[in-house]
Amino acid sequence: MGDLTGRAFLVTGANTGIGLATARALAERGGRVTVACRSPEKGTAAVAGIVAATGNQAVRFLRLDLADLDSVRAAAADFLARDEPLDVLVNNAGIAGRRGLTADGFELMFGVNHLGHFAFTLALLDRIRQSAERGGGARIVIVSSDAHYQARGVDFAQVRRRTRAITGMPEYAVSKLCNVLFAQELARRLTGAGVTSYALHPGVVASDIWRRVPWPVRPLLTRRMLTVEQGARTSLYCATAPELAGQSGRFYDDCAAREPSPVATPDLAGRLWEQSEEWTSA
Secondary structure, eight states: OOOOTTOEEEEETTTSHHHHHHHHHHHHTTOEEEEEESOHHHHHHHHHHHHHHHOOOOEEEEEOOTTOHHHHHHHHHHHHHTTOOOSEEEEOOOOOSOOSBOTTSSBHHIIIIIIIHHHHHHHHHHHHHHHHHTTTOEEEEEEOOGGGGGOOOOOTTGGGSOOOSSSOHHHHHHHHHHHHHHHHHHHHHTTTTTEEEEEEEOOSBOSGGGTTSOTTHHHHHHTTSBOHHHHTHHHHHHHHOGGGTTOOSEEEETTEEEOOOTTOOHHHHHHHHHHHHHHHOO
16 A cells, blocks of 8 residues: 555544554554444444554544434545545445344444445535545445345345345445445546545355354354454555546446446436435435
8 A cells, every 4th residue: 555644544434354454454544534333332442442552643533423423424524624635535434133123213234334424424515525636546345245246236126125035135235236326427427526435245254244244153054154354454455545536436346446336327327316315415
């Protein structure tokens, strides 16, 4: 990654797992890092751990609950009030295998994995553009999954209803498809603005996403998975690699471009953007 001194990063879900590994690696190389997550206790503990491990004092906490659009707006307003640049936004936070509704009545995984991040990104977009104008460009990195290949499309009525599947995996696949579509549409709408976007599959990682799997099944399930440090590699690559400066809207896996699902079309991406914009308007 090289020296990141003078670059400002915000990582959602950075209190644990891949997000924490990503934030720590950025701080190690001198980046100014904002750790965004729901729990102040866990967030401040993560900040303290990163500072202790890296010696970088430029690490801050931001409270963000992606399941509540009021919290998303408040978090964005809080960050903007700090009058700091934002060179790279890493939309890392996510949930899997959980059922329910968000505070605003959306299917839980769609609401957290896509819609909360959509609202947060758009609220910060002017600041990201301004940071790009300082020189060096700006980036929006979205952690998706190869699970998006399993989704056949986006049912815009179903995402307004409680999770149907017992495992939640069909809904998870839809939310990850939305991540890919969002990155593609960002690339189209930000052409010429100096801001690039990327979606990625981090690999199958032994992270806290599996914490609801009961013992002793959990260690058997996760023992051959990637570590969180290995899982963060592609996020870090998309966030910092100089050779990606001219690329935008693509899907990456193991630090290499990969063709996304054929379902991820410009028409669907445009419709998702318009519907998401309508749903998240205050």
